[in-house]
Amino acid sequence: MFLNDQETATDLLYYEAIAKTVVKLIRKTPESPVTIGVHGDWGAGKSSVLKMLEGAFAKDDRVLCLWFNGWTFEGFEDAKTVVIETIVDELRRARPNSTKVADAAKKVLKRVDWLKLARKAGGFAFTATTGILTLDQVKGLYDMATAFIAKPQDHVSKDDVMELAGKAGDFLKEAPRDTDNLPEHIHAFRKEFEELLDAADIDQLVVIVDDLDRCLPKTAIATLEAIRLFLFVDRTAFVIGADELMIEYAVREHFPDLPPSSGPVSYARNYLEKLIQVPFRIPALGLAETRVYITLLMAENALGSTDPGFLALLEAAREDMKRPWKSRGLDRKTVETALKGTVPPDVDQALVISAHVTKILSEGTRGNPRQIKRFLNSMMLRHAIADERGFGAEVQRPVLAKIMLAERFYPDFYEQLARLAANAPDGKPDALARFEAAVREPALQADEDDKPAARGSRKATRPAPAPLPAEADEWMKNEWAKTWAAIDPALADHDLRPYVFVTRDKRSSLGGLVAASHLEDLVDKLMGPTLMVRGASDQVGKLTGPEPEEVFEAIRGRVLQEDSFTSKPKGIDGLIKVVELHPALQRRLLDFLRELPVPKIGAWAVSSWGTCFPDAAVSGEFQTLVQGWAEQTDNATLQATAKAVSQFRRN
Structure with missing residues (x-):
C-alpha cells in the first residue's frame, strides 16, 4: 500500500548512470588512492546510488567493497580509531580463512590500541624524545591524577595503586619502540595497512561511507581525517555520500577560528576539496x-x-x-x-x-x-x-x-x-x-474574445465583476x-x-508529513519564554538533515497565525535560536520578515535579529528591507524605528 522510504532496489530516477560513472573512475585508477564524494541534499538518493555502486562490485573477487555507516558510530569518544577498527575488522571478516590477513590485521589493530593508549596518556608517545609537555599532555596527566586522588584517603587501597601502575606499565609495554612521534607513527601505520591489503590479495579496496552528513561535526571531521591520515594508501578508493553543505558546516563548527575565506573560496570549501578529490552532485529533479x-x-x-x-x-x-x-x-x-x-x-x-x-x-x-x-x-x-x-x-x-x-x-x-x-x-x-x-x-x-463575432452582430459588453469576499x-x-x-x-x-x-487527523504544527514527537516537544519549547528557548539550545544544535527547516517552518506557521504583531509574538526568540545554530536558514528568516503585514508590525521587527544574518549578501538584503520600512507610510511606528536604525548604521 505504501512506498518504502529505504534505499530502493528499483532505479526509478535513472541514477544508474551516476553509479556506472563512479565505478568507471574507480576501475581506471586501481593503483592510486582516490576519494569520491556523492553529494546531494537529504533525501536526494545518495544511499540508493551507493547501493548500486556496491552491487557493481559484488561479483568481482579482485575488488573488496566494504560499507561504513558513519551515523552508526555517532557518540563514540574517539571516532578516528572507531573508523579504522571497523574497516580492519571488515577486511578480516571478508577473508575469514586467511592466516596472513589475521596476522596483518592483528598488527594494525595493535598499533590502533597504542594510539588509544597514547591519547589517554596525553600523547606522551608522540613527543617522548622532545621532553616538552604540551597542553594536551598536561591535561591527560591531570585527568589521570584527579581520577585517582578523587577517592577519599581511607578508600585508597593497594589494588588502586596497582591498577594505576598497571595502566602505565601497559602503556609503556605496548608503545612501539620504532615510533616516538606522531608523523613516524602515521607512516608506520600506513605501511602496515598496505601490508594488510597485500595479505588480503585484492586489487582494490573500495570503502563506501554513508550518512556522514547526519553526524555531528566532530564525528564527521574525525571520519574524514581518519580516512585521509591513516587509510588513504595505494589501491584504496573511498566513496563518501554526504551533503557537501553540511560537511562545510561541520568544518566551520569544528574549526571556529578559521578565517571566513581564502580568495573566492572559503577555507571550509578548501578543506572539503582537500579531503574529497572528485565530487559528483546528484541533481534535483526538474x-x-x-x-x-x-x-x-x-x-x-x-x-x-x-x-x-x-x-x-x-x-x-x-x-x-x-x-x-x-x-x-x-x-x-x-x-x-x-x-x-x-x-x-x-x-x-x-x-x-x-x-x-x-x-x-x-x-x-x-x-x-x-x-x-x-x-x-x-x-x-x-x-x-x-x-x-x-x-x-x-x-x-x-x-x-x-x-x-x-x-x-x-x-x-x-x-x-x-x-x-x-x-x-x-x-x-x-x-x-x-x-x-x-x-x-x-x-x-x-x-x-479570440472567437470572431457572427456577421452583423456585436459582442456583448460584460458587466463588471462583483467585489470578492x-x-x-x-x-x-x-x-x-x-x-x-x-x-x-x-x-x-x-x-x-x-x-x-x-x-486534520493529526493537528501537527509540522504539517502532518514529517512530524515527530521530539520535534513537536522542541517546537513547544521554542514557542516559550526566553529562558525556555535558551534551555533548548543543545536540542536545536543537534538537529540534522531536514529537521532544522521543519522546526523553523513549524514555528513560522504558528507565529503567522497571530492577529497582531504590534509586540513581539511568541516564537520569535525560537526562530532566532534556530537560525543562529543553523545559519543555512538565514534566508528563510528573511523571507519570513517579508511576509509580515507591514501595517501591523511593531518596532521589535527592526532590531530583534542580532547575529542572525552572518552572510554579507543576506545582511545587505535585510538592510534593504529595513530601508523599505523606513520609506513606507502605512505604519508610523515601524517607519520611525526603521529610520532611526538606518541613520545609526550610516553614522
Whole structure:
C-alpha cells in the first residue's frame, strides 16, 4: 500500500548512470588512492546510488567493497580509531580463512590500541624524545591524577595503586619502540595497512561511507581525517555520500577560528576539496523528472515491481529520461504505448495526479525525491483512513492531493480553507468558488474574445465583476495561491469536509508529513519564554538533515497565525535560536520578515535579529528591507524605528 522510504532496489530516477560513472573512475585508477564524494541534499538518493555502486562490485573477487555507516558510530569518544577498527575488522571478516590477513590485521589493530593508549596518556608517545609537555599532555596527566586522588584517603587501597601502575606499565609495554612521534607513527601505520591489503590479495579496496552528513561535526571531521591520515594508501578508493553543505558546516563548527575565506573560496570549501578529490552532485529533479517519478512510484505501488507492465513502463521512462530536456514526463500516449493500449485504473489515476501536482510539488520540495515520496505516502495513508472509516468513496485522490498541497506549502491558506469548509452548510466555501472563478475566468474570457463575432452582430459588453469576499481578495494578492487555484481539479463543486477531516487527523504544527514527537516537544519549547528557548539550545544544535527547516517552518506557521504583531509574538526568540545554530536558514528568516503585514508590525521587527544574518549578501538584503520600512507610510511606528536604525548604521 505504501512506498518504502529505504534505499530502493528499483532505479526509478535513472541514477544508474551516476553509479556506472563512479565505478568507471574507480576501475581506471586501481593503483592510486582516490576519494569520491556523492553529494546531494537529504533525501536526494545518495544511499540508493551507493547501493548500486556496491552491487557493481559484488561479483568481482579482485575488488573488496566494504560499507561504513558513519551515523552508526555517532557518540563514540574517539571516532578516528572507531573508523579504522571497523574497516580492519571488515577486511578480516571478508577473508575469514586467511592466516596472513589475521596476522596483518592483528598488527594494525595493535598499533590502533597504542594510539588509544597514547591519547589517554596525553600523547606522551608522540613527543617522548622532545621532553616538552604540551597542553594536551598536561591535561591527560591531570585527568589521570584527579581520577585517582578523587577517592577519599581511607578508600585508597593497594589494588588502586596497582591498577594505576598497571595502566602505565601497559602503556609503556605496548608503545612501539620504532615510533616516538606522531608523523613516524602515521607512516608506520600506513605501511602496515598496505601490508594488510597485500595479505588480503585484492586489487582494490573500495570503502563506501554513508550518512556522514547526519553526524555531528566532530564525528564527521574525525571520519574524514581518519580516512585521509591513516587509510588513504595505494589501491584504496573511498566513496563518501554526504551533503557537501553540511560537511562545510561541520568544518566551520569544528574549526571556529578559521578565517571566513581564502580568495573566492572559503577555507571550509578548501578543506572539503582537500579531503574529497572528485565530487559528483546528484541533481534535483526538474518538472519532467518529477512527473515521471510520481507516475512510476504510484504505478509500481499498484502493479508491483516485477509486473511486466510496470517493467515496460520503467523501460519507457528510462528512455525518456536519457534526455530530460526533451522529456514529456510520461504522458498518456507514452504510457498507453508501453502498456499496449490497456491502462489499469490505478495507473490512470497516477497519470492524473502527477499531471496536477507536479509543478507545485516540484517547486515546493525543490525536486527532492524523499519529500515527494513522503507526500505521496501521506496521501495514500489518508485515503486508507477514509476507507477504514467508511467514507473512502467520498474522497477522490486528485482532490485530496490538491488540498494537501495547500496544507504542505501554504499552511495559513489551508487553515483558512479548513475553517471556511467546516462553516459552510454544504462544505463548499463561497470564497473559494469565487477565488477559483476569478483566477480561471480570465483565461476563458480570453478564449472567447479570440472567437470572431457572427456577421452583423456585436459582442456583448460584460458587466463588471462583483467585489470578492475578503478572504478571496487577500488570496488574489498571493501568486502561490493563484497558481494553486489554477490547477485541476477545480474544488468549487466538491464538499471539502471529508478532505478537511482526513487531513486534520493529526493537528501537527509540522504539517502532518514529517512530524515527530521530539520535534513537536522542541517546537513547544521554542514557542516559550526566553529562558525556555535558551534551555533548548543543545536540542536545536543537534538537529540534522531536514529537521532544522521543519522546526523553523513549524514555528513560522504558528507565529503567522497571530492577529497582531504590534509586540513581539511568541516564537520569535525560537526562530532566532534556530537560525543562529543553523545559519543555512538565514534566508528563510528573511523571507519570513517579508511576509509580515507591514501595517501591523511593531518596532521589535527592526532590531530583534542580532547575529542572525552572518552572510554579507543576506545582511545587505535585510538592510534593504529595513530601508523599505523606513520609506513606507502605512505604519508610523515601524517607519520611525526603521529610520532611526538606518541613520545609526550610516553614522
